[in-house]
Structure formats: C-alpha cells, structure tokens
Amino acid sequence: MPYKISVRGLVHQYYNRHTKETVLALKDISFDVNAGEFVTIVGPSGCGKSTLLSLIAGLRKPSAGEILVDGVAVSGPGVDRGMVFQEFAILPWRTVQQNIGHGLEIQKVSKEKRDSVIARYVEMVGLQGFENKYPYELSGGMKQRVAVARTLAANPKVVLMDEPLAALDAQTRVTLREEILRISLEAACTILFVTHSVDEAVFLGDRVVILSRHPGEVKEIVTIPSSREERRYPSIHENQRFEEIKHHVFQSIRQEVEMADETTMRVE
Amino acid sequence: MAATLEAASAKPKAIKLTPDGSSLWERLFFAVGPYLFLILLWEGLRRLLHADASTMPSLWSAVEAIGRVAANGILPDYIFHSLERITVAGSISVVIGVSVGITIGLNATAAALFLPVIRYFNSLAGIAWLPLFLIWFGFNDKTIILSISYNLFFPVVFNTIIGIRTVPKVFRQGVLTLGGSWRDVVFGVMLPGALPNVISGIRLGVAYGWRALIASEMLLGLGGIGYMIFKAQANDLTDRILAGMLLIGILWSLMDYLILQPLEEATIRRWGLVRR
Numbered sequence: 001m002p003y004k005i006s007v008r009g010l011v012h013q014y015y016n017r018h019t020k021e022t023v024l025a026l027k028d029i030s031f032d033v034n035a036g037e038f039v040t041i042v043g044p045s046g047c048g049k050s051t052l053l054s055l056i057a058g059l060r061k062p063s064a065g066e067i068l069v070d071g072v073a074v075s076g077p078g079v080d081r082g083m084v085f086q087e088f089a090i091l092p093w094r095t096v097q098q099n100i101g102h103g104l105e106i107q108k109v110s111k112e113k114r115d116s117v118i119a120r121y122v123e124m125v126g127l128q129g130f131e132n133k134y135p136y137e138l139s140g141g142m143k144q145r146v147a148v149a150r151t152l153a154a155n156p157k158v159v160l161m162d163e164p165l166a167a168l169d170a171q172t173r174v175t176l177r178e179e180i181l182r183i184s185l186e187a188a189c190t191i192l193f194v195t196h197s198v199d200e201a202v203f204l205g206d207r208v209v210i211l212s213r214h215p216g217e218v219k220e221i222v223t224i225p226s227s228r229e230e231r232r233y234p235s236i237h238e239n240q241r242f243e244e245i246k247h248h249v250f251q252s253i254r255q256e257v258e259m260a261d262e263t264t265m266r267v268e
Numbered sequence: 269m270a271a272t273l274e275a276a277s278a279k280p281k282a283i284k285l286t287p288d289g290s291s292l293w294e295r296l297f298f299a300v301g302p303y304l305f306l307i308l309l310w311e312g313l314r315r316l317l318h319a320d321a322s323t324m325p326s327l328w329s330a331v332e333a334i335g336r337v338a339a340n341g342i343l344p345d346y347i348f349h350s351l352e353r354i355t356v357a358g359s360i361s362v363v364i365g366v367s368v369g370i371t372i373g374l375n376a377t378a379a380a381l382f383l384p385v386i387r388y389f390n391s392l393a394g395i396a397w398l399p400l401f402l403i404w405f406g407f408n409d410k411t412i413i414l415s416i417s418y419n420l421f422f423p424v425v426f427n428t429i430i431g432i433r434t435v436p437k438v439f440r441q442g443v444l445t446l447g448g449s450w451r452d453v454v455f456g457v458m459l460p461g462a463l464p465n466v467i468s469g470i471r472l473g474v475a476y477g478w479r480a481l482i483a484s485e486m487l488l489g490l491g492g493i494g495y496m497i498f499k500a501q502a503n504d505l506t507d508r509i510l511a512g513m514l515l516i517g518i519l520w521s522l523m524d525y526l527i528l529q530p531l532e533e534a535t536i537r538r539w540g541l542v543r544r
C-alpha cells in the first residue's frame with residue numbers, strides 16, 4: 001500500500017524580488033505518512049514548519065524534490081487537503097456559521113445538510129450562541145476555533161494544521177486536543193499538525209517529526225508507543241513513558257534552539 | 269488607599285467616548301457649530317467692508333432667493349436635472365471603473381498595460397476634455413454626462429485596485445484549501461475583500477463628479493444648478509448666485525450623508541476593518 005503522503009528530498013528557497021535575496025527555508029526534507037496517521041511536527045521558530053505545510057497544501061511550488069499524496073504528485077491546492085493557517089484566514093465578512101460552512105458551500109452541499117454539519121461543529125468547538133457573530137466580534141482563541149471547524153467541516157482526507165491551538169487558554173486547549181484526537185479517530189483522516197508545545201506534540205502524535213534549526217531538515221522522528229485511543233488528560237501525565245518521551249523531544253529541540261542562537265546570535 | 273477604594277465604589281461618572289454617547293446639545297454644537305462660525309464670518313465681513321448687496325448679498329437674501337426659485341418652479345426642475353445627470357454618470361462610471369479596477373488588480377499584465385495610461389489621463393482634468401466633447405457631441409446632455417463620468421472614473425478605479433491588492437493572501441489560500449476554484453476566490457474573496465475600498469472610491473468619485481457636473485452645467489446652458497448660477501451672473505442676481513452655491517453644498521451633503529456615508533460605514537463596520 002502506498003503511503004498517504006510521501007515527502008521526497010524537499011527543498012524550498014524563498015526569493016525576495018525587491019532585495020534579490022534568497023532564503024533557504026527547507027533543505028532536503030524526506031518522510032512518509034501512513035493513511036490515518038497523526039504526525040506532529042515540532043522545531044525551533046523559523047525552521048520552516050509553515051513552509052512545509054504550505055508546500056504539501058500545494059500553495060507553493062517546491063524548489064526541488066516532490067510531494068506525493070496517494071502516490072500522485074501534488075501540483076496545486078485541492079479539496080483533499082484542508083489547512084488550518086497560523087493566521088486563521090477566516091473571512092471577516094462571513095459570520096461564524098458562514099465561515100464554518102464555506103467549504104460545504106463550495107462543494108454545493110444542500111442547505112439542510114450544511115446547517116446540520118455546521119451545528120455539529122459549532123458545538124464541538126464550543127461556539128454556541130456565536131453563530132451569527134462576525135470575526136471582529138470574537139477573541140483570538142474563538143477565531144482559531146472557527147478556523148479549525150471550517151477546515152474539518154469540509155471533511156478533507158488530509159488535514160494540515162499550523163499551530164491551531166496556540167491562542168487558546170489552557171483549559172480550552174486541553175479540551176480541543178481531546179476533541180481533535182477523537183475526530184482523527186472518527187473521521188479516519190490523516191493529520192499533519194505543527195505545534196510549539198512538546199506536550200501537545202507527544203499527546204496527539206503517532207509520531208513526532210523534529211525539525212532542525214533554520215534551514216529545516218528532519219532531525220529525528222520519534223514514535224509514540226501508545227495508541228491514540230488510550231490517551232486522556234490528565235491521566236496521561238501519570239504515564240512514565242509519556243513523560244520520558246516528552247523530556248527527550250524537549251531536549252532535542254532545545255539543542256537546536258541553542259545551536260541556532262550560537263550561529264545566528266539571535267535570541268528567540 | 270481608603271480614599272481610592274471609596275472613589276472606586278462611588279457611582280462611576282459616565283465617560284463619553286464617542287459623539288454618539290454625548291448629550292443632544294453637544295451633538296447639536298458639533299453639527300451646526302462650524303457652519304454658524306462661517307455664517308458669522310460672512311456677515312461680519314460684509315459689515316466690515318461695507319459691502320453692498322449686489323457684491324456680497326446677505327445670507328438671508330440668498331435664502332429668500334432660494335424661496336423664490338423654489339416657488340416659481342425653476343429650482344425643482346434644475347435639481348432634478350442635476351441629480352439625474354450625476355446618477356446616470358455615476359452608474360456608468362461605477363460599472364466601468366470597478367470592472368477595470370478588478371481586472372488590473374487581479375492581473376499583472378493588465379496592470380502593466382493599462383495603469384500608466386490611466387495615470388496619464390488622470391492628470392488631464394475632466395474640464396480639459398470639454399471642448400473636445402462639445403465638438404463630438406454638441407451642446408448636449410451627453411457632453412455633461414461624459415464629463416462627470418470622466419472625473420468619477422479615476423477614484424473608483426484606483427480605490428478598486430488598492431482594494432483588490434490589499435486582500436490578504438492567506439484569505440485566498442484558505443479558500444483554495446477548502447477546494448475553491450478561481451471563481452470562488454474572485455467572487456468569494458477578492459470582490460468582498462475589496463468592497464470597503466471600492467465604496468470609499470465611489471464616495472470620493474461622486475464628490476469629484478459633482479464638481480464636474482456644476483462646471484459643465486455652467487458652460488453648456490442646459491439647466492441644472494450650475495446653469496442657474498451662471499445665468500444669475502449674467503443678470504447680476506448676486507443673491508441667486510449665492511443661493512446656488514449654498515444649494516450645491518447642501519445637495520452634496522444630503523447625498524453624502526443619506527446615501528454614501530451610511531453605505532461606507534456599514535461595509536467598513538461589518539468587515540471589521542475599523543474598530544471604534
């Protein structure tokens with residue numbers, strides 16, 4: 001069986017037309033993701049995580065290398081790969097429910113069907129009572145939840161999430177992690193999830209991809225031994241193995257950040 | 269410490285943040301205050317310079333003149349002419365201006381081809397075209413409407429282009445990852461995203477068009493408020509000139525206040541671009 005996603009020798013260089021400078025964001029990334037797998041991606045700020053996701057989404061063309069989804073090379077964005085952006089990207093002139101239902105609207109799903117899906121996702125992300133509000137009336141965390149719901153409601157086979165829980169309070173974040181875990185098991189989609197939180201990466205992932213400092217390379221891939229069904233907060237923290245893996249991932253990233261500081265003299 | 273606690277628990281005095289929240293008197297002051305000042309200035313100058321009524325008529329005589337032209341039926345007819353012209357010209361220019369603006373905003377080739385030309389023509393005031401328009405179309409309503417349309421066109425085009433270009437890229441990308449086609453992007457993202465700027469452009473454009481309307485009405489003699497002023501000059505009716513000038517301002521303010529401004533504010537507020 002082919003991999004759901006294959007990333008082969010991916011290189012990406014940004015070119016600034018005005019300064020004529022190039023920035024190497026990703027240098028030789030390769031990894032594979034199985035169908036139904038939940039892969040989390042961690043790495044120092046600026047190492048190219050967002051770049052990697054936008055390449056897989058087909059929003060940019062790689063400078064070299066290729067990305068296969070179901071064995072077919074990615075040539076552009078498509079409904080099979082949904083993405084939750086670091087900057088939310090929900091539309092300010094659409095209400096909460098219009099944003100959440102946007103993907104279904106594009107797919108020309110009937111109004112009744114759409115409304116029932118919207119209602120389900122509104123409840124899932126805890127936005128009942130805000131259905132008819134516009135994004136400017138929402139807090140940062142609420143906007144982020146709309147963005148997550150919007151992507152999931154379109155029911156993509158591959159879900160790319162770029163720090164979707166970053167702006168939330170601790171309690172909501174934990175709730176949504178459990179929700180996302182549940183959805184991932186229910187919807188049988190494949191998820192690539194970028195995060196800065198080691199706890200989150202280890203709690204959610206079947207595997208954790210650790211990227212090196214800028215320019216990004218795969219430093220290490222850590223397999224999480226337990227199955228996703230078994231994970232719950234807060235009992236997970238009592239699991240000795242879970243804490244050990246977290247410690248390991250944490251050290252691995254810290255090493256990169258420290259080395260990045262030494263090479264660029266920049267304090268993150 | 270005790271004092272601050274006491275102060276904090278005392279009934280808080282309402283803090284006025286916006287004119288909306290202020291008293292009727294204050295609002296009245298901000299609405300008429302500036303005009304009151306101008307009226308006093310005009311009347312003051314008249315007395316100071318000992319100006320006679322045929323050079324600097326009193327504002328009251330201008331108001332009386334408005335009453336006269338209103339009563340003899342000239343005024344409603346002229347106002348109707350002027351409003352009809354700005355409406356027709358506005359519709360033409362908004363349709364063409366928005367379409368051209370969208371094309372240029374979306375397409376780099378179109379921008380490279382047409383933008384320099386549009387900038388060039390923008391520098392030619394609409395009134396400079398009037399002699400040519402007269403030769404082509406004659407002393408005709410077409411000439412007036414074309415002249416208004418010309419002036420109205422540029423602010424609409426430029427603002428539409430800015431509107432299209434400043435729609436955040438990530439909005440487009442978001443819709444593409446929802447499976448959207450270019451159609452969904454253009455009609456679902458670019459157009460609504462550009463709307464607040466488009467409407468600001470229309471508001472500015474109508475203001476420019478209104479000026480062109482008055483100028484060309486003066487020259488063509490086909491009725492309208494501009495013509496009323498011009499004819500009054502020929503007959504030494506200074507109070508009627510002043511009346512016409514007052515009316516131009518009042519009509520514009522009404523149009524802006526009743527139609528354009530609410531439209532602009534509604535979109536801007538709903539789009540969440542300005543938080544007051």
Ligand SMILES: Nc1ncnc2c1ncn2[C@@H]1O[C@H](COP(=O)(O)OP(=O)(O)OP(=O)(O)O)[C@@H](O)[C@H]1O
Pocket residue numbers: 014015016023024025043044045046047048049050051052086214
């Ligand atoms: N549009 C762009 N043009 C030029 N350089 C860019 C652009 N976007 C990102 N970069 C550069 O590419 C590198 C990777 O950026 P990217 O946004 O992918 O990092 P990231 O890992 O997502 O960081 P963070 O964790 O802070 O979100 C950075 O050095 C950044 O400066």
Ligand SMILES: [Mg+2]
Pocket residue numbers: 049050051086162
């Ligand atoms: Mg990022």
